[in-house]
Amino acid sequence: MTRGNIIGMFAAALLVVAHGCAAPQPSPDLLAPTEAQLKIRSIQTRSFDVKERQVAMRGVIAALQDLGFIIERANESLGLVTAARFAEPNYYDVVGVTVTVRPETEGKMTVRANAIYNNKPIDDPKVYQNFFATLERSLFVAKH
Amino acid sequence: MRSWIAAASGLALAVQIAGCVTPTQPDELFQLKAESAANRAMQTRGFETRDETELLSASAAVLQDLGFQVEESVREVGFLRATKERSAREHGQDITRFLVFLLSTGLIFVQQPPIVLPVDLHQKIAATLITRPVNPESTRQEVRVVFYRVVWKGDGSSGQQAIPPGEQRMEMLRDPVLYQTFFAKLSKAVFLEPFAL
Numbered sequence: 620m621t622r623g624n625i626i627g628m629f630a631a632a633l634l635v636v637a638h639g640c641a642a643p644q645p646s647p648d649l650l651a652p653t654e655a656q657l658k659i660r661s662i663q664t665r666s667f668d669v670k671e672r673q674v675a676m677r678g679v680i681a682a683l684q685d686l687g688f689i690i691e692r693a694n695e696s697l698g699l700v701t702a703a704r705f706a707e708p709n710y711y712d713v714v715g716v717t718v719t720v721r722p723e724t725e726g727k728m729t730v731r732a733n734a735i736y737n738n739k740p741i742d743d744p745k746v747y748q749n750f751f752a753t754l755e756r757s758l759f760v761a762k763h
Numbered sequence: 764m765r766s767w768i769a770a771a772s773g774l775a776l777a778v779q780i781a782g783c784v785t786p787t788q789p790d791e792l793f794q795l796k797a798e799s800a801a802n803r804a805m806q807t808r809g810f811e812t813r814d815e816t817e818l819l820s821a822s823a824a825v826l827q828d829l830g831f832q833v834e835e836s837v838r839e840v841g842f843l844r845a846t847k848e849r850s851a852r853e854h855g856q857d858i859t860r861f862l863v864f865l866l867s868t869g870l871i872f873v874q875q876p877p878i879v880l881p882v883d884l885h886q887k888i889a890a891t892l893i894t895r896p897v898n899p900e901s902t903r904q905e906v907r908v909v910f911y912r913v914v915w916k917g918d919g920s921s922g923q924q925a926i927p928p929g930e931q932r933m934e935m936l937r938d939p940v941l942y943q944t945f946f947a948k949l950s951k952a953v954f955l956e957p958f959a960l
Contacts, residue, residue, distance in 0.1 A: 673839060673840060676840050677840055677841070677893075677895045680840060680842065680893055680895075681893065681895065681907070684803075684806075684891070684893060684907060684909055685795060685799050685803060686792075686793055686795065686799070687799075687802075687935060689844075689889060689891055689909070689911055690842060690844065690891045690893070691835070691844065692835060693835075693837045693840050693842045694837065695837055695839035695840050696839075704933070705932065705933040706792060707933075707934065707935075710931065710932030710933060714792055734792075734793070736792075741792075746792060746793050747793075749791075749792075749793035749794045750793040753793065753794075753795055
């Protein structure tokens with residue numbers, strides 16, 4: 620082993636150590652809203668012509684029952700419904716959904732749904748379109 | 764020849780365990796199915812009453828009579844969730860398990876242990892119940908109850924491979940008699956005749 624080799628090894632080791640010392644800095648926009656977030660929010664949100672929160676919530680619950688979900692929790696004052704189901708016919712995957720109902724303006728309610736598939740968020744717009752279509756039908760049935 | 768049989772039965776079992784179902788694509792998860800309307804009809808009854816709270820508390824009482832524990836209740840939206848746990852042992856499964864074990868004892872000749880099929884051991888039955896007014900004047904209420912069960916399997920083995928216990932599956936109970944019984948009890952409890960919607 621020549622001296623050059625040894626120096627080279629030391630230099631490499633030093634480089635590794637020095638690199639380890641520098642703590643990775645979080646980027647300043649870590650919690651800033653991203654384009655994707657805004658997009659997914661608009662996919663997950665829809666407003667309905669319903670006056671009362673309770674009516675909207677009952678519509679949400681009925682829609683989820685139609686879709687075969689088990690309603691796990693409901694909170695009237697917060698307008699919150701949580702439900703889950705296995706992705707039948709396969710029994711290994713779990714679908715969870717949280718729906719919030721909030722008053723938007725007079726006579727309008729904003730419904731937001733967050734769905735997860737095995738703890739992974741679903742960001743497919745089609746899934747939410749299907750959900751809102753079912754919800755619309757369920758609210759329509761309740762009205763007439 | 765024997766090794767062929769062993770290989771074939773091993774393969775058959777592996778296919779069965781792996782499940783030949785294709786996973787549901789997430790985009791069809793929130794779609795109503797053809798049977799959704801029929802399920803809804805089976806699970807829903809209407810009652811001529813203004814008193815939603817009475818209907819809800821009577822429902823809770825009926826669920827208690829059926830051995831359920833009420834776990835969650837929200838009066839404002841007419842919601843109840845109740846569960847009970849029971850054994851899921853069925854003789855048919857035990858007999859199948861025994862026959863498969865017996866037929867696969869031939870595997871011993873190829874230095875393989877016989878196949879032990881896992882059977883259903885335990886189940887948790889859940890009921891979610893919703894009451895809601897049908898018409899704007901709230902003189903009629905509908906009650907919808909949905910029964911589900913989660914079943915846990917025991918252990919088994921296939922060849923040298925042990926199948927660990929605890930595999931689970933969930934299904935909606937689709938036996939109309941179950942729902943009819945429930946609504947018969949509920950109508951007795953509230954002194955009202957239910958009508959189908």
